[in-house]
Amino acid sequence: MPKKPKLEYSEFAGEFTEDGVTVLVDIFRTAGSNEDWSMEVVTQEEDLIRWDEPFATDREAFDEFLATIARDGIRSFLDDTEQSVH
Numbered sequence: 001m002p003k004k005p006k007l008e009y010s011e012f013a014g015e016f017t018e019d020g021v022t023v024l025v026d027i028f029r030t031a032g033s034n035e036d037w038s039m040e041v042v043t044q045e046e047d048l049i050r051w052d053e054p055f056a057t058d059r060e061a062f063d064e065f066l067a068t069i070a071r072d073g074i075r076s077f078l079d080d081t082e083q084s085v086h
Contacts, residue, residue: 005030005031006030006031006032007028007029007030007031008028008029008030008031008032008033009026009027009028010027010028010037010058010061010062011058012025012027012058012059012061012062013025013026013027013028013058016065016069016074018069018074019073019074019075021044021074021075021077021078022044023041023042023043023044023074023077024041024042025039025040025041025062025065026038026039026040026041026042027039027055027058027061027062035054036054036055036056037054037055037056037057037058037060037061038050038051038054038055038061039051039055039061039062039064039065041065041077043077043078045078047077047078049077051064
């Protein structure tokens, strides 16, 4: 069974709370690599929302998360029935 690669998490990763709703923002890549960054949001109900396209920098990923919050509101993550990609 192959080992799972170790992950490096961005300093922007962590809990984010707005309007009484808290989500976990995971921004990560393979440790020790120069790969692009992946982003996922985990809701309080443990629903997973994943972005399909990677980001060149962790800051770009976090900025996209903030733009989604500004555009759609944090509750849009709770209403996402597909738990797919933004």
